Amino acid sequence: MSAKNAFYAQSGGVTAVINASACGVIETARKHPDKIGNVYAGRNGIIGALEEDLIDTSLESSDDIAALKNTPSGGFGSCRFKLKSLEDNKAEYERLIEVFKAHDIGYFFYNGGGDSADTCYKVSQLSEKMGYPVQAIHVPKTVDNDLPITDNCPGFGSVAKYIAVSALEASFDVRSMAKTSTKIFVLEVMGRHAGWIAAAGGLIEDEGIPVVILFPEIEFDQDKFMAQVDAKVKEHGFCTIVVSEGIHYPDGKFLAEQGTRDNFGHAQLGGAAPVVANMIKEALGYKFHWAVADYLQRAARHLASESDVEQAYALGEKAVEFAVAGENSIMPTVDRISNDPYEWKIGKANLADVANVEKMMPMEYITEDGFGITQACKDYLTPLIKGEAYPAYKANGLPDYVTLKLQSVDQKLEKFEV
Amino acid sequence: MSAKNAFYAQSGGVTAVINASACGVIETARKHPDKIGNVYAGRNGIIGALEEDLIDTSLESSDDIAALKNTPSGGFGSCRFKLKSLEDNKAEYERLIEVFKAHDIGYFFYNGGGDSADTCYKVSQLSEKMGYPVQAIHVPKTVDNDLPITDNCPGFGSVAKYIAVSALEASFDVRSMAKTSTKIFVLEVMGRHAGWIAAAGGLIEDEGIPVVILFPEIEFDQDKFMAQVDAKVKEHGFCTIVVSEGIHYPDGKFLAEQGTRDNFGHAQLGGAAPVVANMIKEALGYKFHWAVADYLQRAARHLASESDVEQAYALGEKAVEFAVAGENSIMPTVDRISNDPYEWKIGKANLADVANVEKMMPMEYITEDGFGITQACKDYLTPLIKGEAYPAYKANGLPDYVTLKLQSVDQKLEKFEV
Numbered sequence: 001m002s003a004k005n006a007f008y009a010q011s012g013g014v015t016a017v018i019n020a021s022a023c024g025v026i027e028t029a030r031k032h033p034d035k036i037g038n039v040y041a042g043r044n045g046i047i048g049a050l051e052e053d054l055i056d057t058s059l060e061s062s063d064d065i066a067a068l069k070n071t072p073s074g075g076f077g078s079c080r081f082k083l084k085s086l087e088d089n090k091a092e093y094e095r096l097i098e099v100f101k102a103h104d105i106g107y108f109f110y111n112g113g114g115d116s117a118d119t120c121y122k123v124s125q126l127s128e129k130m131g132y133p134v135q136a137i138h139v140p141k142t143v144d145n146d147l148p149i150t151d152n153c154p155g156f157g158s159v160a161k162y163i164a165v166s167a168l169e170a171s172f173d174v175r176s177m178a179k180t181s182t183k184i185f186v187l188e189v190m191g192r193h194a195g196w197i198a199a200a201g202g203l204i205e206d207e208g209i210p211v212v213i214l215f216p217e218i219e220f221d222q223d224k225f226m227a228q229v230d231a232k233v234k235e236h237g238f239c240t241i242v243v244s245e246g247i248h249y250p251d252g253k254f255l256a257e258q259g260t261r262d263n264f265g266h267a268q269l270g271g272a273a274p275v276v277a278n279m280i281k282e283a284l285g286y287k288f289h290w291a292v293a294d295y296l297q298r299a300a301r302h303l304a305s306e307s308d309v310e311q312a313y314a315l316g317e318k319a320v321e322f323a324v325a326g327e328n329s330i331m332p333t334v335d336r337i338s339n340d341p342y343e344w345k346i347g348k349a350n351l352a353d354v355a356n357v358e359k360m361m362p363m364e365y366i367t368e369d370g371f372g373i374t375q376a377c378k379d380y381l382t383p384l385i386k387g388e389a390y391p392a393y394k395a396n397g398l399p400d401y402v403t404l405k406l407q408s409v410d411q412k413l414e415k416f417e418v
Numbered sequence: 419m420s421a422k423n424a425f426y427a428q429s430g431g432v433t434a435v436i437n438a439s440a441c442g443v444i445e446t447a448r449k450h451p452d453k454i455g456n457v458y459a460g461r462n463g464i465i466g467a468l469e470e471d472l473i474d475t476s477l478e479s480s481d482d483i484a485a486l487k488n489t490p491s492g493g494f495g496s497c498r499f500k501l502k503s504l505e506d507n508k509a510e511y512e513r514l515i516e517v518f519k520a521h522d523i524g525y526f527f528y529n530g531g532g533d534s535a536d537t538c539y540k541v542s543q544l545s546e547k548m549g550y551p552v553q554a555i556h557v558p559k560t561v562d563n564d565l566p567i568t569d570n571c572p573g574f575g576s577v578a579k580y581i582a583v584s585a586l587e588a589s590f591d592v593r594s595m596a597k598t599s600t601k602i603f604v605l606e607v608m609g610r611h612a613g614w615i616a617a618a619g620g621l622i623e624d625e626g627i628p629v630v631i632l633f634p635e636i637e638f639d640q641d642k643f644m645a646q647v648d649a650k651v652k653e654h655g656f657c658t659i660v661v662s663e664g665i666h667y668p669d670g671k672f673l674a675e676q677g678t679r680d681n682f683g684h685a686q687l688g689g690a691a692p693v694v695a696n697m698i699k700e701a702l703g704y705k706f707h708w709a710v711a712d713y714l715q716r717a718a719r720h721l722a723s724e725s726d727v728e729q730a731y732a733l734g735e736k737a738v739e740f741a742v743a744g745e746n747s748i749m750p751t752v753d754r755i756s757n758d759p760y761e762w763k764i765g766k767a768n769l770a771d772v773a774n775v776e777k778m779m780p781m782e783y784i785t786e787d788g789f790g791i792t793q794a795c796k797d798y799l800t801p802l803i804k805g806e807a808y809p810a811y812k813a814n815g816l817p818d819y820v821t822l823k824l825q826s827v828d829q830k831l832e833k834f835e836v
Contacts, residue, residue, distance in 0.1 A: 010594070013595070014591055014594045014595065016587075044597035044598065045597075045598075047597065047598065071590070072587050072590055072591065073587070073590035073591045073593065073594045074594035074595075075594075077593075077594050077596075077597055078594045078595055078597075079595075079597055079598040079599070080595075080598050080599045081598055161815055164815070164816060165720050165816060165817060166714045166717075166718070168816060168817070168819070169434075169490050169491070169713075169714070169717035169718060169719060169720065169817075169819075170712075170713040170714055170717050172489070172490055172491035172717060172819060173432055173490065173491045173713045173716065173717040174713065175491065175495075176428070176432045176491045176492035176493075176495050176496045177431070177432065177492075177496055177497075177498075178495075179462035179463075179465065179495055179496075179497055180462065180463075180465065180497040180498050180499055181497070181498045185713060187714075203814070203815075203816065204816070206814075207816060207819075208821060271689075271692065271710075273710075274689065289712050289713050290710070290712060291709075291710050291711060291712035291713060291714050292689075292691075292708070292709050292710045293709060293714065294588075294707050294708060294709035295587075295588040295591045295592065295603060295707050295709060296584050296587070296588055296605075296709050296711065296714075298591065299584075299587035299588050299590060299591040300584070300587060301587060302583050302587065302721055303720055303721070305815065382814050382815060384815075385814075385815035385816075386813070386814075386815045387811075387815070388808070388811055390806070390808070393805075393806055395804070396621070396624075396800050396803075396804075397579055397582070397621075397723065397800060397802075397803035397804045397805070398582060398583060398586060398621065398622070398625060398803070399583060399586070399587075401586070401587075401590060401625075403626060
């Protein structure tokens with residue numbers, strides 16, 4: 001078999017470590033020139049494949065590819081775009097095959113979350129359904145930590161570390177100020193459907209911090225919540241609240257949607273944090289501060305978890321090794337061997353078992369009152385935030401993050417409108 | 419002269435490095451047992467002195483005191499409380515003297531910003547005005563960077579580093595997503611009156627990031643702002659906006675006060691970031707994300723600037739050395755010798771020249787269009803974010819921050835109500 005080229009793309013919301021997976025894919029592919037020719041990256045994800053907008057990664061130096069391991073965000077650009085089913089949009093699949101053929105692509109590495117696993121699964125069927133031989137391997141990535149089978153998803157561990165450390169630091173701050181000033185600190189975190197990220201805030205409880213978590217899995221009960229907060233302030237003098245952006249009322253309405261209007265009558269999009277903070281002020285009278293971490297949390301490569309970076313790289317590396325070994329339609333997974341000492345290995349899952357399956361947070365990870373995490377949850381989370389994997393810094397005090405050259409491969413086909 | 423005890427207190431909003439100054443004060447005092455007996459820390463700042471609520475720092479281990487250097491927040495508690503003038507509230511000064519006498523206190527080290535410098539100055543006059551001999555030395559601290567004479571204020575450099583790094587990381591994230599999703603990222607930072615912190619966001623411009631800054635020094639002009647943002651998105655595909663919480667309209671009204679009401683008719687306190695983000699969406703239609711860093715920025719010891727930590731420690735150390743040398747009514751300062759290589763030394767200023775003087779950001783640090791920082795500003799800021807001074811981390815993945823024992827000194831006086 002002569003060497004085939006590989007296609008690699010980043011999909012969906014990016015993370016602090018998705019580029020570490022890219023690094024693992026490209027560095028490993030370069031070790032197998034007998035099987036893999038060039039790695040072409042899709043500019044802005046799968047759209048790059050459809051538009052034949054391919055980046056020639058062979059033109060990037062090995063230093064720059066290595067630097068991807070320490071650079072947050074998607075170095076090749078990502079997109080939010082889900083391929084429809086083969087029946088609903090055959091034209092897109094025909095186009096993919098046309099592009100793959102034109103550039104002699106025999107491997108498809110797709111780096112993303114749940115929707116992307118579905119896309120990757122569909123591509124893995126092209127060989128059988130449309131007669132084009134391609135091996136499709138999914139490289140897991142999502143801060144939402146909601147892919148099945150794998151123990152955890154790259155990107156999540158670093159967000160968890162960032163949230164735990166940031167909540168701890170801000171809680172120390174509030175503790176200092178509580179005598180005459182702020183007694184409540186509310187931190188809003190990502191996670192519209194699952195409370196994995198909010199749960200990480202619970203790790204600071206064992207550091208002596210009174211913390212109340214608002215999970216999207218638990219319907220918001222204002223009275224119960226106020227009683228919790230008030231009890232903690234009365235006992236400790238202050239309280240930290242970690243609120244998921246997905247917190248909602250029993251009728252499904254998000255707390256962040258308060259139906260507020262500004263002076264011009266426009267609907268005002270707020271965050272859940274200011275809503276919760278103002279509620280506490282109204283009900284209990286405590287002075288508050290609030291923060292919304294938003295992209296800061298998922299981009300915070302400066303505080304990435306070492307185990308997360310290592311796993312992100314290893315999953316990219318193994319994806320290529322599986323491909324070289326002839327596998328198709330699979331996803332390498334993180335398999336946990338033990339918690340303490342933390343040991344893991346890379347396993348694999350069939351994409352058919354991954355696509356469109358969402359892993360929810362087990363209810364036994366949430367305390368009975370609905371506002372905290374259990375020991376089982378702490379045992380699960382702690383290894384994921386272990387270790388620091390600092391980027392290098394430049395003389396100007398900023399991290400030495402790489403911006404790639406991103407040179408295009410010559411186009412051979414007619415234009416295609418996505 | 420026999421040894422006198424020292425009083426040390428933290429005042430106002432705490433920072434990532436105020437405890438490094440505390441460490442400098444206590445470790446240095448311990449080296450001068452001939453002059454300084456115990457260091458008593460005020461529990462929750464000056465209130466601890468008034469209420470005779472003193473913490474015996476001699477009961478803290480040298481390891482724990484050393485750990486303060488790497489722990490954010492105010493280890494002894496802080497407060498927002500300003501002593502009135504001697505004429506307006508003689509009782510408080512008499513009480514201070516009563517407490518100082520009862521505990522044989524001859525040194526007063528006050529660690530704070532502008533208001534605190536004024537308090538420290540008043541205490542430094544007690545000897546002359548009320549016949550009680552006390553040496554009062556102010557240890558500068560404020561993320562607002564608004565104390566005069568000193569080149570910069572401990573706490574500011576670390577916030578500046580945090581904001582620059584965080585804005586860079588989030589900008590990389592947005593750049594990845596801009597093709598099909600988010601094109602605008604708005605980061606709200608502290609600084610109600612001065613744009614020092616917002617200015618730090620401008621440091622990412624030289625990393626290739628299109629950034630627009632909204633300073634509190636510049637009246638908000640919506641049309642000019644939209645034109646700036648739109649031009650940057652058209653050129654780069656995305657734009658990062660760093661907005662000071664103090665951004666306001668020409669009539670002085672803060673953007674954060676939008677007069678919004680929630681479903682219950684309560685006034686809704688928002689942030690400037692969501693207001694600005696929604697404005698852009700309305701005017702230009704771009705998808706946005708926004709973050710409000712709030713306490714995360716000033717507590718972020720995990721990303722402290724090395725020069726900031728060193729200066730915070732050195733200022734505490736020098737404060738004690740000045741006191742031991744017989745000085746009163748002064749503040750040690752950071753004097754910049756050169757930018758590149760960055761060199762500095764500790765100088766001193768008379769408190770009479772510091773109290774109630776606010777250092778504003780020079781207008782020549784803001785570009786003519788009002789939305790960026792000049793090279794002079796970059797030259798000023800860059801040394802302040804130089805170097806990383808990471809805290810140690812524990813096996814559980816969290817930083818090893820110290821919580822002191824904080825044991826009280828026996829009270830000798832009647833209660834006093836603040």
